[in-house]
Amino acid sequence: MNPPAPCTAPTTADVSPNGASDGLLAVFQHQYGALLRYVARRLGNGDDAQEVVQELGARLSLGTEQTRPDNPRAYLFAMAHNMAADHLRQLQRKRQLFVAHAGDALPEPEGHASADTLDRHLHREALREVALALHALPERTREIFLLSRAEGIGHDELAVRYGVTRSTIEREVIRATDRLHNALGHWRGDAPAGLAERGRKRRSLQALLGMLVLGVGAGGAAWQAQRESRVEWRQAWRNPQRWAQPYGLPDGSQIVLDAGSAAEIVFEAGRRHVRLLRGSAWFDVAHAPERPFVVDMADVRVTVLGTRFAVESERTAQDDGWIEVHVAAGRVAVTPRGWRAWLSGEREVVLGAAQRMRIVPGLPWQAAPAQAGAAEEVAPWRNGRIGFSRVPLKEAVQRLARYHDRSVQVDETVAALPVSGDVRLDRVEDWLRALPAALPVELRDTAAGFFIDASTIPARPLG
Known part of the structure; x- marks a missing residue:
């Protein structure tokens, strides 16, 4: 086996050594600022624009674009235009799933200029009440409700998936909606209301649920941090070799990607963010408490301040397989991420040195106890x-x-x-x-x- 190359600053050739994406990636890097401004105008939101442009860069870096256009700049702007349009459609679809009438707007999220401190506090309290009610539902009822309302899966498909009739699915959705509505009404101290008043309050509940799915309110701190973020450095790598490949980061941290693995890294003003797109990675993280280091993979998030650890994902698009986190030194916090966290009911698990945890869909999270010598066995594929x-x-x-x-x-x-x-x-x-x-x-x-x-x-x- 060939030894890994010394850790050096990445180049375009490191990212995509073969394929048509090389030239496009070079143009993308040169036009990054212009693309960001263009998409921001389309979306009216600089943070969403960063997400879209970063996704465009990841596609190019991972070599998924095989076209060799005559005008690379025009081609990239066309891609950005289409991706921005897709983003708007997805956002509109999520809103429509939760808002009963076109005239019902979502409540103002935390941090919005028009929301004062009291409003933000009330939003947090209301969202917390809805979240507690969600967790109190029977497991099947909660799953059916969220799959219907958040995924937009039809009642017929859910009936087939659960082996029940369509009317059973409808009853489960109504049952969950009534429970959440009653929980929110109890929190407000509402008296029993007539049909018109109930309809108004149900729409308010649907808007709150929309905020949960969109990551607003209950995750308001993360939402606000994202809005305040400023991208300072970004890169996407894939390792096509049959051996591990190290990469250095601007803060002195190091990533080692296993064979066939891929990751996207974004350094923001207040956060260092890695998305493990596939495979396995080892991290030696420079200590910076004011700038947390976050690794996302599928529906799992790992947050550290300064440590050495490895993550491995065998999760497929169908949510089969597993994710494993193994700590060599320091501590990490493992949490569910995205709206699917509401299905799992799991909460933060802290892992220390020589501890590991394997996450399998449908099974409870449980950290394995630390074992002597286990820290030296983290990510042996590096050797x-x-x-x-x-x-x-x-x-x-x-x-x-x-x-x-x-x-x-x-x-x-x-x-x-x-x-x-x-x-x-x-x-x-x-x-x-x-x-x-x-x-x-x-x-x-x-x-x-x-x-x-x-x-x-x-x-x-x-x-």
Whole structure:
């Protein structure tokens, strides 16, 4: 295995060594300010504009644009125009899901110039009451309600998903709406109202729910911090190599991306923000309490002030798979993020040195206790190896897929067989070929790749 290159400042070639995106990325970097101003005019919001332009840069950096336009500048502005339009449509759709009538505006969010201190306090209190009522709902009722109102999933589709009738789904949504409405009315001290008054208050509740989903109010501190943010540095990296690749950050922190991994990094005035788009990453974070270091992946957020830790995501677009956080030194806070946090009911979990936590959809969050020597075992892929301890065979094969070129299929009859031991990442195919000597499996080498299924020849157990 080739050793990783020394940690140096990234260049365009580092980000996308092959493909049509190289030229576009160079033009994007040169036109970044103009693109930001253009999108801000379209959206009327500088913070949303930053998000859209950063997403455009991430697409280019990750090599997803294969077009070689004759006029790169015009092409980029056309992309920005379309992405801004998509952003407006998504925002309008979210609002429409929660506001019953076109004339009902969302309540003023925290920090808005027209909202005074009392208004902001009342918004926080009302949102807290709604959030508590959400968590008090039966699990199925809460899930159906949020999937219907936040995702916009139709009642027919939900009926199929839960194996019930459409009328059952409708009753669950009405039940949740009534519970939340009553909770909000109790907080206000309202007396029983007539139909017209109930309709007005229901619209008020829907607007509050819209604020929850849009991240306003209950997450008002984060919303306000975002509005006050100013991008000072940004970069997106993907590591197409079969070995780990280190990258240096302007504050002295270091990121090491595993093979096949990708991340986007944005340094703002008050925050250092990383989005792990796929794969695994190791972080050695420079201490800066006034500027938290935040890592987002799927629906999980990790926040640190100064520490060394690793994150790994095998989460798919269908929300299958897992996310793991492993701390080498210092402390991190792991929290759910996005509106899906309302479904999980999980709260902040603090991990210390030598602790790890694996997050699997549908299972409660629980940190593993610290173990002697565990800190030295954080992200062993940095040193060209991975260790397994009674890990299901299929999971181990999937984890090793990024280190070799052959496709590997595992028959479900042997997928759960436990695997233990260390694997050298430059010899994954040798490990695959050795499996029949340790497990009751056969490895068939076909033109399409390897296929692992049950063996009729007895084999000694592994581990």
